[in-house]
Amino acid sequence: MDDGTRKVVADVVRQCRENGYDVSPTLAGFIARTMQLQGATIGEKASQESLEEFSNECARRILRPDEPALETLKMQIAVEEANVLHARSARKATRDREERAEKMEREIVHTVVEGAPDEVVLLDRLYRAVFRYACVAAGMEIALSDPEVEAETFAALESVFPHHGLRRFFSTGPPEEKSAQLKELASIVLGIRIFNRSIGKGGLRLEDPAPGYLSQANNLREDLGGRLMSSERLLGQYAAVIAFKAQSARPGEPAMIRLRDEQTNRQAYAAALRRLIDGCSKGAAAVASLADQLAGEISAVQQLVGAKSSVPKEKVYPRLDALGALHLALAEERRAQVVLQRVADRLVDFAKPFQTTLTNQLLHEASVAAQASALDGAGGDGCLAPLLEDTGPAAVADPAAGAVASGAEVVDGGVTLLEFGGFDVFAMVKRGGLMVPAHSTRGAAVAYDGKMYGFAAKENAAQFAAQPDAFIKSAMEVMRMRPELIYLTGAEANFPTVDIAPVVDMMLSAPQSCDFSTQTPTHFLEKHMDKDYEWNEWALRRRALHVANLRQKATHGAQTFLSHFRRENTTQVWLPKQSAAQTAVAKGTVMPQKKRYIGGLRGGPEVKMNVVSLSLDIGQPHEF
Structure with a gap:
């Protein structure tokens, strides 16, 4: 896409969004291509005025309300855009997984074990790397996070590639041979898990894609078939009305052009439905064939294994490898079905894109005229020859x-x-x-x-x-x-510049940009404003009284460099007064002490016990 077309696309997208319509760059680019096909010319040397005029005309075409021909183009582009986007997303997921597997593969096959300082630790690390590679390459990445699935997958790997065979694997063969063996190993490990699932002894979190695919394919075909039946019934009504009106109206009259564009839109809608149904049917047939092959390989493995304790690997490994390859093919078909489903969901938005001009009155008149013409022996379709x-x-x-x-x-x-x-x-x-x-x-x-x-x-x-x-x-x-007829008639090869698929792929791949500008003054106006100015005399009076009041206040604290961002408060209080009195005479009183003693505890038998009470008046002031 040249610079001129890129500028036009960006300007058309901007104009449409400013008018409240969010248009995709793909539609803007396709409309620009169709205008070039009809004679408009833009290029890298085009003037700015011609580019603006061209982009304005593109925007006017896109912003036309209730335009069946434009809705046809939108539908064709939206379906192809959804197909490209979702198919690209599915391919990206597959490509990312393959790239991660290739990176692991390179790290494994180019590792040199001979002469390593700690060979045992290195071999353990390589064996874990082989396990991770098998999980990623075979699409079993859940085994890296689920302990149960990890144990089952690790056991399958150990049965095919035991740890003690790791040294021989790294000591013989070139890197290309090791890469091929790793790919086969991953497929065999997957095949073992599939076989274990079939006999009910494993296959945790390993779903069979075929039943889900076939069930969803049937549901999708029923849904699309119902839509197609309704669309074909509507097309029959359009054909009857157009055949009736064509007997008295020229094809170039506005009413006939409107009916023609509406019929073309519904024909494009029906064609898109047929393509989806055809893709769904082909996918279901392919999945059914792959499922039959998978069942045949499982039966062959069961016959080989049976109740035997050991089976020659030359016979069973190719079968297990085929099981893994068939499962990966089924998973790929499943991803393709997701793309079909999303395209079908996108097509729902165009089931009724405009207000139809078909009325019950027109249909009744067309039906009556067709019946009358058939009774009169007119053409095979019951209508006279059109103008x-x-x-x-x-x-x-x-x-x-x-x-x-x-x-x-x-x-x-x-x-x-x-x-x-x-x-x-x-x-x-x-x-x-x-x-x-x-x-x-x-x-x-x-x-x-x-x-x-x-x-x-x-x-x-x-x-x-x-x-x-x-x-x-x-x-x-x-x-x-x-141009809406090009895709409907399959004539894209005759108009390569407006082939929808390449245009969509190009517009989705190219980064979109739009030039915007802001205006600033050449000379900035300098403003000299005194923020402290006050015009109100009473406000000035209040400020003066406030300042005068502050002059009578004492400072209680000050902020210094050391107290920066800290608060220091001081308060002043009156301490209580200390007072004393001195006299010439010191006087004091002491109360008498009363004591009681028990007497007669010692002596002869004639001595009797008695209680003696004493009052001791000791320490009186007159005694000193």
Whole structure:
């Protein structure tokens, strides 16, 4: 993508977002490509004015409200974008796992064991590395975090590659041979776990992808089939109304253009559903085949093992290797199914993208006219011949002679693989880009230049056969002016610049940027403002009284360098007074002490015990 287109895409995205519409860069880039296809030119040497005019026109096209043709382009791009994004995400996950396995593999095969200082420790570390490699390469990374799964996987590895064989593995063979053996080892370890799961003796956290895939595939096909049935019923209603209106209205009239664009949108929606159903059916068939092969390999291993205590590894290892490879293939199909499911979910947003112009009155009138025409013996579809445009090749009076001259051959039905997506080229050219499917019974096919072209009526086939090159050229011109038909008809090879898949891949890969600017003044205005200025006289009076009051206050503390970021408070108190009195005479009093003693405790038998009470008046002041 050149610089001019990149600038246009960024500017279109900006304009759409400023108008409240979040547009993807992929859609903006595709609209720019379609405008270039229709004659607009931009390049690296384009002027700024031409780029702005081009981007403004792109933004106007995207911002058109209720536009079926634009909704068709949005749907085609969104489906392809979802397919590319999710497929790229799945491939990235697989590639990351393979890169991690390759890094481990290189570290293992290029390690030199002979002559290592601590060979025993090195061999233990290498064996753990081999175990981690087998888990990553075989998609069993859960074994690195789950102890039970780790024990089972480690036992499977030990049975195939015992620890004592590690020295011989590193001492013989070039690195390429070791790499091949490691890949086979990982597949065999996975095969052992699959076999253990089949006999009910292992396979923890190792799910069989086939049953889940087939169940989800059936559900997805039922859902898509219901949507397709509803869409085909709506397309039948559009076909009836357009056939009725085409008898009196030219294809270029606004009402016919609106019906044509709405029908094309629903045809693109139905085509996307058919592609998803086809992919789902092919995936289910592939998974069923892989599941049958897996069951056959498990049965073969059971026959080899049986009740034997030992089995020749030359016979059983290839079977186990095949089990691992089949399981990895099933896991890959499972990831592809996830992509299909997400694309189908994205397609739901386009089930009703615009307000249809079909009304019950129109449908009733078309039904009545078709029934009346059928009773009168009109055309096979019950309608009169539609009015045609004057565009494209003129009608040929003798189509048979023209077919002989051009080398085209008219074939009556029985052809399934048709060019232009199976749509009538004559109707596309003569009816203003109307997409009419080829009819298998009323129509015909034309074989020309090794290709088959289908038509809705034999008259259309005869006119095309008379001058096929002119009709093909006119059809290409119609698709150039209506780019939503390119993807619908499968003509991407004829318009490589607007092929959706490469455009989506390029826009998703290229970083998007947008130039924005800010304005600053050339000369900054200097403002001299005194923040302390006060105009209010009463406020000044209050400030003066406050300052005068402060002059009578005493300072209780001060902040110094040492007290920085710290608070120091001091308080002042009055201490209590100390007072004393001196007298000439010192006086004191002492109370008498009373004592009681027991007497008569000693002596002869005639001495009796008695209590003696004493009052001792000792220490009186007069005694000193």
